[in-house]
Amino acid sequence: VLVAHDPGEWFDDVLAGLAAQDHRQVHVLVVDAGRRRQVAARVADVLPDAEVVSLDDSPGFGAAVNLALAESAARRGDSATGPHMLPRFHLFLHDDVVLDGTAVRRMVERAVAANAGIVGPKVLAGGEGRLLDDMGSAVDRYGSPVPRIDAGEADQGQYDGHPDVFAVAEAAMLVRADLFAAVGGFDPEIRFLDGHVDLCWRARLAGAAVTTAPTAVGRRVGGGDAGTGVRRRGAHPAILRPRHRLRMSLANQTAGRAVVVTAELAVTTVLGVAYGLLAGRFRHVWGLLSAWPWNLRRRAGLRTRRQVMALHRRVDDPSVAAGTHRPHHAFRRAVTGRAPHGTGPEAPGQVRFHHLWGALLGPGGTALMVSAAVLGFGARHLVTRGLPAVGRFQALPADPLDLVRAWWQGWRPTGTGVATPGPDGLALLGVLASLLPGSDHLVWTAVVLAALPVGALGVWRLVRPVGGGRSRAAAVLVYLAVPLPYDALREGRLAPLAVYATLPWIAHRLAVAQGVAPYGHRGGDPGPGTRIRNLGSDIALTGLVTAAAIAVSPTVVVPALVVLAGLVVGSALAGSPAGLGRLGAVAAGGAAVAAVVHLPLVLDLLGGRPLESLAGPTTWSTGSLGYSAMFRLDTGAGSLATGPGTFGIDRIGWAVLVVPVLALLTTSGWRLALGIRAWFVTAGGFASVWIVDQGWSHGPVLPAELLLVPVALGLAWAAAAAVAAMGTTIATPRLRPGRRSVVPAIAALSLALTVLPVVVGSLDGRLGMPDADLPSALPFLAEPRTAVGNSTRGGDDRVVWVGEPSILPAVGVPLGDGVALAVTDGRPDLLDQWPYRLDRAPGVEEIRAGLSEALAGHTNRLGAALGAWGVGHVVLVERSAPAPHEAVEAPLPANYAAALTRQLDLVRIEGLNRAVTIFSNIARRPVHAVVRDRTGRHVPAVVTPLAYDRLEILTGADGALRWTVGPAESWSFSIDGVHPPIMAAGATGGVVDRPSVRVASGTTGLLVHDGRVARSRRLLQVMALCSVLLLASWVRTEGDTDEGRDRP
């Protein structure tokens, strides 16, 4: 039975194949299910004896067969049960399969020999017949057919020894006629794809064997509208397969098992819909959803088929399943519509694992592992004893979830209370610290130290296409050996470390976006690990990577721009401007995507938030870094703050430039172009540092370590290009072979010298960080904020920290002369480490003004000015760690201590470490207090935090309750749910300088922060992030092609 549906010119070959069969009795019935009605004439030309049945419409393969057989029988007037006219076997054939001349005979012989009910041929692809097209399939737990072969698999007879299958090839199948009749023929509702599977399934339930005749060969010709190649309208496998899966499960399984499987399929439907929506596979979603109503509408036919099957069932379900190999990953297949093609060594996952393992054991991986070992050894005391609270490396809050709350509420207690949240990464850190077992300090230490391996891994991935393991090793070693991350660690700078970790990943996205060899097809072949994506996918991924980096530190934008500029200028000067347009498009698009993800921040900036509030104050006096230190990337030698010495070794530091310079001198072709691009990234970094160091920059200044990260990245990149070229003779054509061997020796020596300081520096086990921190020297100031449920009188005392910005234990605002001040509630923690808008922190503004007045000698009552904001202590900080431990020292101008000493209401506290000078404020007023009407005395209220943004206030006197927590307009006070009127500052009955409410003694009220605007913005941000992720997933899905697979 040959079902033809408007076949192409190959149909004559199909007919010729049938005509050439050497089987004695072959009656050909051609079913014309197409619209053009041209089949009969073509059949008559080749097979004049063939019977042609034309159908009015195209009911699908199975239904067409059923109808044609019935019409043929009726036309001949035979009884369906007549023994003489009834053929013993039906051969159902698609119109694109050309059978070899012996195929029918061999299938019949196989059926007889194996006593099989259904026999299928070996179907090869195309005319040459070297590749397998179909060798039958298995069925998983949920009825999804799983082909035995992988796409593009060559025929080597590998399946010939295992002929038994669950379902034979779809294109041609020989079925015993009585069996066909007994099981009810093809399911007419399964129009395409899985009709043969259903038939084989039912045949097996009826006790028949299903097998393949490997010697019977058919060849797939033509366009291929069968099997997985079906592309008719509404006949996409993603739509049909879920329907068929459900129908076959319901029709062919026992009731109990059908119920269980149906329930499981319902679950897979829900998950599959979610997956499809996330992945942008809407056809898959539609297929899953439509499967249920589709089957419900056809429940009558389903019932009939179950009744038919009940009459002929000879074998139970487990036996059917046990009869063949049942594929794994049924659940994954049902949910995603896909599954790995294998589980053995040939499986993609296994292949990737082997590649990874091979890479790790190669020079690049070995460099990574040795570096990890050295750094792990070097950081052993940091891991075991915790990260000292130096600079921005302050401890996590007592409740790490406060980081999440600060992000969500948009409010932090630092600076007397500010409505400027920190980076989004803080919230993730809070979640991480809450979820992970063990000490929060350990988590924080791990997160900070992770900057080194994450950055190294980023470089490893960046240079992966450049060359082999040696080039990756050189790049990783160069990137890890530069002193700047260790200087940043020693000085407690977070932003440079964050940029150090994230910039290689951004650079990788930009390089891939440009698409120049080895990151794309332009100018050469893509290198190993290159993944070619479409423009949309590149934009989305670049935007997401940038957004992730910004979430850790917004300052990453500056070095990212330096990298972009370096790539553009380098490409132009290398004479290879290919891909610059695409690079620009991806960069602009990525910036837009990142802006969408960080919508609240963008809105803030558009609303006038100054850029300074993103970077925090940095001291950088003109010429303090200098030429030599800049080229050695050794910021420890030239900063304003003086430390115990640099992490690098001065003269050896120049060695870091040697291998990258070779990239300019010894390479050629795309490696030279890459080296030039990398060097202009380096030059961009140097230029930005130089501009600031010369005092030519007028605006917020970033730390030197941060601006030097592009330099380190460019050097590592260039080193990879240089080392990659060493294995090729074409790279150094002008050098004689004997001299070519000198270049690797020079490179190896300079690399060894480059890493030497790091190896030496790792001996102390602290990577140059001090043994102790300021909080350990200030126990009475080191009280954390009052925890939820605990009470204090008047609230937490505040501390004003004054000193060089980088050594302050909290982020400060500029005070002048390279000095900053910070205000914290008691002991500083991580909530105090990110800058805020000074214009939204009136408390800090007043405190700064008071300090300026005192420094100018205009006041001798600074304590009163500070005390109005609850400041209990003023601390002058001149070392990042207590003496005698190693620390960064930044002595304050002498007039600071003198000016504070002259204050009549500040008392200097003696006997403490010389790292700090502490003044106690005897004019301190409580943060929460009731001001008596008559005396003006401030009576502290009992304050009990009920939540991060909610305080219970119990008043102890009659008068005006005032609170010095900012921003004033975002706090509301209520008594039993009633909001008393808030009196403006200076109002009758109120307080002179603050808003207040009238209260009676013993009143209990709630002071609540109103974070609705911040929450709305965060919600918007989460939605924007989800949308971008969804879009990225969709774009990526649409762009997935064979080309997009990893190149081994």
Next chain:
Amino acid sequence: MNAVRAPAVVVLVAMAVGAAVFGTGPTSTPDTGVLPPLHAGVSLTAESGDLWFCVGPTVALDGVDERVVTLTSISDEATDGWVTVIGNLGSEVERAFRLEPGARLEIRPGPFVPRATFAGVTVEVPGGRVLVDQRLAGQGSGVGVEVGPCGTITSDVWQVPWATTAQPGNRAMLLLYNPFRAPAIADLRFIGDLGRRETLDRQGVVVAGRSISVFDLSERIPDSSVVSATVDVRVGQVVAARLQIADGSGPDGSSGLALTLGAPEVSPRLFLPGVPSAAGLGSSVVVLNPGDETTELEVLVRPAATEVFVEPYRITLRGRQREVVDLGPDRLDGIGPYSVEVRSLDGVPLAASLVTRQVADGQEGGPAGLSVLPAVGVGATGWRIRLQGRADATLVIANPGATTIATVSLSTTGAEWPAGVPDRFEIDPAGQIQVPVGADGLVLVSASVPVVVVVRRSGPDGRTTALGVAVAGSQARPAP
């Protein structure tokens, strides 16, 4: 892919060379905007407050007849403030006050702290525009008087170049006043006739918060013709002053009373304007080198008459030593009024004082005369001088700058400007003028460049020399 090497290499090399050639090295530490210290400065704006410190004995001290602290408003609106009197026996009294525009308030510290022989007075004026000075009179006739402004500075280093404990007839006391709440710890070093006098009991001297400590030099370093002192405050800040009482029975026959603040700053250039040249008076300059380095220095006499030249006194002064230069008549006879500049030739910071006293062979019946003027290294363009007492005053205005002519305007409030006295002057570089200004009133001095203003008073109750009160913020170092 074909890539070209040369353009990129050229550009990179050019950038590196350009950075090396055109880059500038570290710049010197920028001026932090901190003004040099002056012993007394008054704020003229309501936004800036002042803190005045007056130290001295009470009438309970033998030989002291009167001590009056006077607050004078120079504001055009009422001024509020607080006065704290702290006695050396631990008592402490704080009072608020309000001064109407132009009003005066006299405070006699003794009654606030009964039985205390010494008292420190802290006057806090949040709105500024108040002058605070004190008058100290000796007991009996001929013992002298001291009139001058209180200080507005505390410091962690003080130099007292001159005191004398020569016996008989001299008493010298070092007063350390800590007006703040935290204790101060000071190291005291003395240089007597026998050289440096350092003992353990003078190291780590604790001056309790809000207290005044008295260190009797006459007992600790007895019978020394000159005693120099250095107060090095390790912790905190104090006010240091020296009280000298001479009853005329001493070897040099001088009598008088001098209460002088120490020098809060050392400088390689120091100025002593207004050296009196009257008959019967002897002047000497005491130069102290508080550091460890030996220095070559000159004591330059600058006569008001610019055509007169006086050979400088050249001195080699070792570290932690002092030298007394007697401005005797042999070299200075007939040169008229003059000022003195002490200059270290090698930049070593110094301290100095001008000591003026009645010489033994002077005219009988003249005013008791012992005055000590601390040298200053700083001038100011604005000065306020309150005249008080029963003596005519002479204003001495010196231009310490070596190159610029100073244009000075004078005016007064509270009294008429003396008839026939010009109110506008031009002072040559290193020159000085003397202006008689009467006995009472407030004199306002305004100069185009920093000048130093000294008030000399001479009356029946004694002779005094004191610096004026600078306008806060107008001080600056003179041009070299």
